[in-house]
Amino acid sequence: MFILLLFLICSVPPSSIAQKNTLYGITSITKNAIIAVGKDGTIVRILNGGKSWIRTENIFGISQSFLSVNFSDSKTGWIVGEKGVILRTSNSGKTWKNLDSSSQSNYSYIRFINQKTGWIVGTHGLILKTTNAGKNWHQQNSNTTKALWCITIVDPSTVWISGATGTILKTTNGGETWNLLSSDFKNAFYAIHFFDYLKGWACGGYGAIINTTDGGATWMKQNAREDVSYFKTNNFHYTINFADAETGWVVGSSGVIMKTIDGGLNWIDQQSNIAEVLHSLTVLNKQTAWAVGADGIIINTTDGGLTWITQSEKK
Numbered sequence: 001m002f003i004l005l006l007f008l009i010c011s012v013p014p015s016s017i018a019q020k021n022t023l024y025g026i027t028s029i030t031k032n033a034i035i036a037v038g039k040d041g042t043i044v045r046i047l048n049g050g051k052s053w054i055r056t057e058n059i060f061g062i063s064q065s066f067l068s069v070n071f072s073d074s075k076t077g078w079i080v081g082e083k084g085v086i087l088r089t090s091n092s093g094k095t096w097k098n099l100d101s102s103s104q105s106n107y108s109y110i111r112f113i114n115q116k117t118g119w120i121v122g123t124h125g126l127i128l129k130t131t132n133a134g135k136n137w138h139q140q141n142s143n144t145t146k147a148l149w150c151i152t153i154v155d156p157s158t159v160w161i162s163g164a165t166g167t168i169l170k171t172t173n174g175g176e177t178w179n180l181l182s183s184d185f186k187n188a189f190y191a192i193h194f195f196d197y198l199k200g201w202a203c204g205g206y207g208a209i210i211n212t213t214d215g216g217a218t219w220m221k222q223n224a225r226e227d228v229s230y231f232k233t234n235n236f237h238y239t240i241n242f243a244d245a246e247t248g249w250v251v252g253s254s255g256v257i258m259k260t261i262d263g264g265l266n267w268i269d270q271q272s273n274i275a276e277v278l279h280s281l282t283v284l285n286k287q288t289a290w291a292v293g294a295d296g297i298i299i300n301t302t303d304g305g306l307t308w309i310t311q312s313e314k315k
Contacts, residue, residue: 020296021057025068026280028290029077034282035093036292037066037079045093046290050300050311059087060098072112078134080107080120088134101137111151119175121148121161129175140175150191152200160216162189162202170216183210183219191239193248201264203237203250211264222264239281239291247286249305251278257291259305270305 023038034046041062045054064082071077079087079096084103087096101107105122112118120128125142142148148163161169161178166186169178183189187208194200201211201222209222223233235256242248250258255272272278278293290300291308298311 022065022279022294023292023296023298024065024279025079026282026290026292027069027071027077028282028284029071029074029092031284031288033092034290035069035071035077036280036290036298037069037081038292038296039065041066042296043079043093043096044296044298046298046311059096062098067107068109070110070112070118072115072118072133076115076133078110078112078118080110080122082106086120086134099134108147108149109151111153113153113156117156117174119151119153119159119161121151121163123147125163127161127175127178140178142169142178143180144169149189152192152194154194154197158197160192160194160200162192162204164188168192168202168216168219181216181219185210185219190237191241193240193242195242195245199245199263201240201242201248203240203252205236207233207235207237209237209240209250209264209267222260223258223267236277238277238279241281241283241289243283243286243289249281249283249289251281251291251293253277255293257305257308270308272299272308274299274310 021039021042023036026036028034032049036044041059043056064085066079066081069079077089084101086099086101089096105126107120107122110120116133117131125144127140127142128137130137146164146167148161150162152160157174159171168181171178187204189202189204192202198215199213203209210219212219235253237250237252240250246263247261255274257270257272258267260267276294276297278291281291283289287304288302292298299308301308
């Protein structure tokens with residue numbers, strides 16, 4: 001529940017938009033098909049580039065929050081969430097199978113690198129790995145009890161994980177061993193993204209955006225103030241994602257959206273025109289991205305973020 005409490009602390013009073021269940025995760029299946037997940041077992045399928053919507057709540061009678069969604073190919077997808085919830089689809093999200101993980105841990109994030117190999121992270125340093133498309137999940141030793149919140153995968157051997165109080169973990173052997181990296185920051189890192197083996201970013205609490213160009217050996221501040229030693233804002237950044245090595249976005253509290261076109265040397269505020277917390281972001285290309293957040297807010301851009309449009313459901 002800790003991650004959800006942080007989200008709630010950073011929430012703001014709802015706008016005039018009709019309230020719906022908060023959405024915590026989003027992913028793109030194809031350029032025209034998006035899936036978002038959230039509170040009270042909510043799944044939202046956005047089809048035809050936003051022309052049609054299908055919303056399901058309390059699927060299988062589940063009242064737990066779904067926190068992350070990921071697809072290993074255009075057909076096969078996964079959802080994880082509170083109290084060990086794992087769902088799987090083999091038809092692009094048209095129907096889901098509820099898998100019993102026999103766990104009470106909160107699963108905060110899931111990512112696959114291919115159809116067979118993927119990881120789940122969660123509370124108390126939990127790391128689970130599958131190499132047989134989720135038939136079995138095996139726990140790995142993270143060497144930490146900190147909450148873990150995000151995964152980024154370069155290849156089946158090279159994976160990074162971020163978490164509470166500055167936690168950044170790296171493996172180069174598929175998770176047989178996990179090494180705790182020193183970033184010299186104690187901010188909660190809610191998200192981490194690597195574009196290749198060397199170049200990556202993490203973002204989190206109190207304006208934190210950091211990056212590395214040497215595979216995590218050293219980390220440098222981005223979005224930093226010149227007159228002080230820390231970051232420009234106190235905004236909480238919940239997701240960072242890149243279209244290429246230079247073009248990326250960060251989203252977070254109070255509807256914050258920032259974009260870079262130079263690998264993070266400069267982060268420019270964009271107008272989301274909302275006040276709701278944005279929890280998750282999926283980037284399709286340099287022009288197209290979708291974000292979701294509190295009160296079921298869904299916004300997207302097709303012009304590189306010059307305009308962000310609040311989406312309303314269509315039948």
